Amino acid sequence: MTIKKIKNKLKITNTKETVTFKAVNPDIRSSLYNGNSITVNNEDVIYRGYKSWLDLAQVLNCRMLTPEKIDDNFVLIRYEKLNEDSSFHKNIVDKEEKYGENSIFSKIHKNEETAFIHYYMQALENVKIETRIRILNLGVNSGDEFEAIQALSKNFENQELIGIDYCSSAINAAKEKFKRSSNISFYTHDINKLDELELGKFDLIISIGTLQSSNLEFNKLLMNIVQNQLKRSGAIILGFPNCRWIDGEMIYGARVKNYPFSEMGLLYKDVIFSKKYMQQKKFRVTVTGKDYIFLTATSISTTKQNH
Numbered sequence: 001m002t003i004k005k006i007k008n009k010l011k012i013t014n015t016k017e018t019v020t021f022k023a024v025n026p027d028i029r030s031s032l033y034n035g036n037s038i039t040v041n042n043e044d045v046i047y048r049g050y051k052s053w054l055d056l057a058q059v060l061n062c063r064m065l066t067p068e069k070i071d072d073n074f075v076l077i078r079y080e081k082l083n084e085d086s087s088f089h090k091n092i093v094d095k096e097e098k099y100g101e102n103s104i105f106s107k108i109h110k111n112e113e114t115a116f117i118h119y120y121m122q123a124l125e126n127v128k129i130e131t132r133i134r135i136l137n138l139g140v141n142s143g144d145e146f147e148a149i150q151a152l153s154k155n156f157e158n159q160e161l162i163g164i165d166y167c168s169s170a171i172n173a174a175k176e177k178f179k180r181s182s183n184i185s186f187y188t189h190d191i192n193k194l195d196e197l198e199l200g201k202f203d204l205i206i207s208i209g210t211l212q213s214s215n216l217e218f219n220k221l222l223m224n225i226v227q228n229q230l231k232r233s234g235a236i237i238l239g240f241p242n243c244r245w246i247d248g249e250m251i252y253g254a255r256v257k258n259y260p261f262s263e264m265g266l267l268y269k270d271v272i273f274s275k276k277y278m279q280q281k282k283f284r285v286t287v288t289g290k291d292y293i294f295l296t297a298t299s300i301s302t303t304k305q306n307h
């Protein structure tokens, strides 16, 4: 079935109902790129792999269900239409508790999303995480990003980790999670008033999905953090969401107001500003990722010293 036909079918399908269509069983061939024409049982058909069907499910705001095998040559692809009203983004409570313990956000486990954790771990390795003694996380929420450091760093016990968030229920959950780790502290505090905490300078500053919040001024804040909280030899990891959370699925592509489709202009603007600014300050910068874009900056002076 063509994409147009699937789209038309979805238009007359209710939320949470399933749309099905027949496709070539991708397993009957290997090393074949999508779109090649093959003959199956004297029928000319277009070959497509599961990656293509999964991508299509995502762009059509569907969840791909387990396909059913029709016979050795064909499968039934099954898409469930997502409930877009059950989106985290549409359930806004008060500002500080939007990401709190009882929010839809608290049900999201980013560390279990391959497209997040792979690139986050890569960024941690890129900054040589075990060499970073003082680590600050802005917008730490319930501390998931520290769990990944704990799992990866061979020097965890000697590191000092500090997490800031203005959401008190998330900070309480983080404190509970790390109650046995005396090297970690959490503060319920507004990032706009970071100076008040007098935390000193850090070897690594991490901020994921936070600095672009509407209550923060991205450029000003980044410059302030780099000038006042980051050691000259330090490193920074910034994570920019390039996805939405809808009805249990992480859907690729950033959304901004006034566009009914994914639009990444704002994302690229902030990434490029950060890249140029960090390079000006003599940091080596890499940009990686997929559903989250990671900007990693390491001081060129330390890189030189290390060699």
Ligand SMILES: C[S@@+](CC[C@H](N)C(=O)[O-])C[C@H]1O[C@@H](n2cnc3c(N)ncnc32)[C@H](O)[C@@H]1O
Pocket (backbone or CB within 6 Å): 096, 099, 110, 138, 139, 140, 141, 144, 145, 164, 165, 166, 167, 170, 189, 190, 191, 192, 207, 208, 209, 210, 213, 215, 216
């Ligand atoms: C999208 S969440 C990201 C949380 C976590 N880093 C993650 O990626 O799962 C943004 C976090 O920043 C916090 N936040 C937003 N503005 C803040 C501010 N001005 N001061 C402190 N925390 C803030 C929110 O409470 C929330 O926990």
